[in-house]
Amino acid sequence: xxxxxxxxxxxxxxxxxxxxxxxxxxxxxxxxxxxxxxxxxxxxxxxxxxxxxxxxxxxxxxxxxxxxxxxxxxxxxxxxxxxxxxxxxxxxxxxxxxxxxxxxxxxxxxxxxxxxxxxxxxxxxxxxxxxxxxxxxxxxxxxxxxxxxxxxxxxxxxxxxxxxxxxxxxxxxxxxxxxxxxxxxxxxxxxxxxxxxxxxxxxxxxxxxxxxxxxxxxxxxxxxxxxxxxxxxxxxxxxxxxxxxxxxxxxxxxxxxxxxxxxxxxxxxxxxxxxxxxxxxxxxxxxxxxxxxxxxxxxxxxxxxxxxxxxxxxxxxxxxxxxxx
Amino acid sequence: xxxxxxxxxxxxxxxxxxxxxxxxxxxxxxxxxxxxxxxxxxxxxxxxxxxxxxxxxxxxxxxxxxxxxxxxxxxxxxxxxxxxxxxxxxxxxxxxxxxxxxxxxxxxxxxxxxxxxxxxxxxxxxxxxxxxxxxxxxxxxxxxxxxxxxxxxxxxxxxxxxxxxxxxxxxxxxxxxxxxxxxxxxxxxxxxxxxxxxxxxxxxxxxxxxxxxxxxxxxxxxxxxxxxxxxxxxxxxxxxxxxxxxxxxxxxxxxxxxxxxxxxxxxxxxxxxxxxxxxxxxxxxxxxxxxxxxxxxxxxxxxxxxxxxxxxxxxxxxxxxxxxx
Numbered sequence: 096x097x098x099x100x101x102x103x104x105x106x107x108x109x110x111x112x113x114x115x116x117x118x119x120x121x122x123x124x125x126x127x128x129x130x131x132x133x134x135x136x137x138x139x140x141x142x143x144x145x146x147x148x149x150x151x152x153x154x155x156x157x158x159x160x161x162x163x164x165x166x167x168x169x170x171x172x173x174x175x176x177x178x179x180x181x182x183x184x185x186x187x188x189x190x191x192x193x194x195x196x197x198x199x200x201x202x203x204x205x206x207x208x209x210x211x212x213x214x215x216x217x218x219x220x221x222x223x224x225x226x227x228x229x230x231x232x233x234x235x236x237x238x239x240x241x242x243x244x245x246x247x248x249x250x251x252x253x254x255x256x257x258x259x260x261x262x263x264x265x266x267x268x269x270x271x272x273x274x275x276x277x278x279x280x281x282x283x284x285x286x287x288x289x290x291x292x293x294x295x296x297x298x299x300x301x302x303x304x305x306x307x308x309x310x311x312x313x314x315x316x317x318x319x320x321x322x323x324x325x326x327x328x329x330x331x332x333x334x335x336x337x338x339x340x341x342x343x344x345x346x347x348x349x350x351x352x353x354x355x356x357x358x359x360x361x362x363x364x365x366x367x368x369x370x371x372x373x374x375x376x377x378x379x380x381x382x383x384x385x386x387x388x389x390x391x392x393x394x395x396x397x398x399x400x401x402x403x404x405x406x407x408x409x410x411x412x413x414x415x416x417x418x419x420x
Numbered sequence: 421x422x423x424x425x426x427x428x429x430x431x432x433x434x435x436x437x438x439x440x441x442x443x444x445x446x447x448x449x450x451x452x453x454x455x456x457x458x459x460x461x462x463x464x465x466x467x468x469x470x471x472x473x474x475x476x477x478x479x480x481x482x483x484x485x486x487x488x489x490x491x492x493x494x495x496x497x498x499x500x501x502x503x504x505x506x507x508x509x510x511x512x513x514x515x516x517x518x519x520x521x522x523x524x525x526x527x528x529x530x531x532x533x534x535x536x537x538x539x540x541x542x543x544x545x546x547x548x549x550x551x552x553x554x555x556x557x558x559x560x561x562x563x564x565x566x567x568x569x570x571x572x573x574x575x576x577x578x579x580x581x582x583x584x585x586x587x588x589x590x591x592x593x594x595x596x597x598x599x600x601x602x603x604x605x606x607x608x609x610x611x612x613x614x615x616x617x618x619x620x621x622x623x624x625x626x627x628x629x630x631x632x633x634x635x636x637x638x639x640x641x642x643x644x645x646x647x648x649x650x651x652x653x654x655x656x657x658x659x660x661x662x663x664x665x666x667x668x669x670x671x672x673x674x675x676x677x678x679x680x681x682x683x684x685x686x687x688x689x690x691x692x693x694x695x696x697x698x699x700x701x702x703x704x705x706x707x708x709x710x711x712x713x714x715x716x717x718x719x720x721x722x723x724x725x726x727x728x729x730x731x732x733x734x735x736x737x738x739x740x741x742x743x744x745x
Binding site for chain 1 (some may be wrong): 422429431432433434436437438439440462463464525526527528529530534537538541542552602603604605606607608609612614673674691692693694695698731732733735737738
């Protein structure tokens with residue numbers, strides 16, 4: 096099975112590196128508009144489906160019970176930089192659900208954004224679980240545990256009511272049965288299930304249905320608070336700030352998923368080798384295949400399809416670009 | 421042209437990501453012992469050939485004139501972490517050649533090793549050019565400029581005597597003519613020329629010839645000071661500390677080159693997608709194909725062929741391994 100080249104790096108007169116991958120855009124009925132490569136084998140969506148992990152937090156009534164704001168809902172769907180603003184919002188969520196940071200089961204790591212890490216170092220602080228890029232999602236899971244009346248301990252385990260509720264949402268949205276799906280442990284200790292790209296795209300197409308209040312809430316929250324989805328200098332944030340009609344979310348190992356609500360379309364992409372850089376620019380290539388953008392949006396998306404590499408003295412040395420798929 | 425799979429990542433029951441690449445091991449006459457994929461098209465060796473960039477520093481007499489130690493020669497061949505020890509050695513080189521840090525043309529960046537960056541932050545310092553992972557190599561280039569009686573300004577440019585001397589060494593070692601070779605600018609602003617993997621491997625096989633004093637000096641320096649070649653937690657350093665009879669050097673975008681002096685062999689590998697993680701474990705796969713190791717060395721190399729992925733709570737979540745090529 097050979098997936099097509101989705102992105103390449105040039106330096107001087109030649110191509111230096113190449114990335115292969117598979118991708119699909121479809122509507123909520125599964126009608127495919129764009130596709131390439133193997134979209135039928137299971138891949139791990141990782142953090143790209145945080146929106147689906149957030150859905151039961153809203154649908155269960157937890158978000159309303161604890162008075163989560165849209166900013167907090169956005170952080171619940173995010174892989175954030177661990178910047179001060181992200182930490183503030185995560186702590187606000189924990190306070191609202193009267194839960195301590197020690198209840199987190201995501202693990203601690205230094206903020207992804209180096210300047211945020213340096214800020215902590217300057218302040219003589221250490222990395223904590225709240226700096227974990229998934230701390231918003233995990234605050235949502237702790238809220239869901241409370242709402243379900245479940246002991247929060249082991250809320251990351253597949254047999255905990257929180258993860259069972261999430262699995263049920265994924266099954267409904269993506270039209271899959273996870274019972275026998277490949278299952279692994281994600282970086283933040285929660286389960287990640289192997290799902291075909293085609294089904295992930297269907298799920299994100301269904302997320303466009305604004306008649307479902309929870310869907311609408313997530314899409315609107317991301318639109319208003321794109322900084323909460325990622326942070327300074329991050330691709331998702333930059334693209335969504337420039338083109339608010341696009342919802343997109345990165346996942347580890349080269350995954351992107353997203354929704355185009357005004358067109359009722361969902362998409363999913365996986366770079367074979369796991370490279371985020373390729374998944375980013377190639378996602379621009381696939382959404383640009385669609386005749387659903389204004390001229391202004393199209394120009395902005397095309398801008399994100401290319402990245403100029405500069406070296407430490409700001410000399411242009413090469414380029415990364417998504418292929419014309 | 422489809423290069424074979426050289427490394428893969430597994431998570432739970434399935435393969436999550438795959439890396440393709442090309443590789444070759446040969447002797448100084450170009451006799452191929454192991455190979456796979458396209459070894460005839462030019463690729464940029466990037467930092468993997470720092471040994472060849474160091475050779476003229478020794479051959480010209482610059483290293484002796486300025487009294488460079490073996491530790492300094494090792495740093496001259498390195499892509500270091502910017503740790504205090506690396507910075508100390510780079511500054512010693514500059515002092516010996518009576519040159520100021522401001523003469524560097526590599527550009528400044530924060531130490532690659534996060535803890536070293538945090539040390540700087542704690543001390544209230546900023547990143548400088550001496551922290552650039554190439555600062556040892558550039559100290560060597562500044563020494564070479566002095567030895568050649570050339571103005572050091574623009575020593576990174578292709579038409580400067582320093583880079584011309586380096587190009588001549590690469591042509592001699594790799595048996596290539598660089599006149600019409602693809603040429604680009606590396607991360608540290610010096611030229612990088614496109615060279616087929618086959619020729620890079622020949623060059624590293626010739627580096628094994630200890631009758632050439634400069635070759636011997638580099639190989640011995642790396643053997644005694646593997647920490648200077650990379651640093652804490654780095655693959656090159658860990659492997660060379662465990663198996664001193666192997667000389668290996670990483671280059672950006674998934675390149676590895678190296679020498680097995682006791683067997684008179686050289687090798688070169690490029691991961692198609694530029695992933696360092698794949699190049700690391702796959703390099704172990706190709707050297708393990710050779711019947712040139714003791715049982716103890718073989719066991720250690722096999723250990724480096726696999727890397728267990730643990731998440732932030734130290735739970736084993738997956739594995740990276742080089743394929744049995």
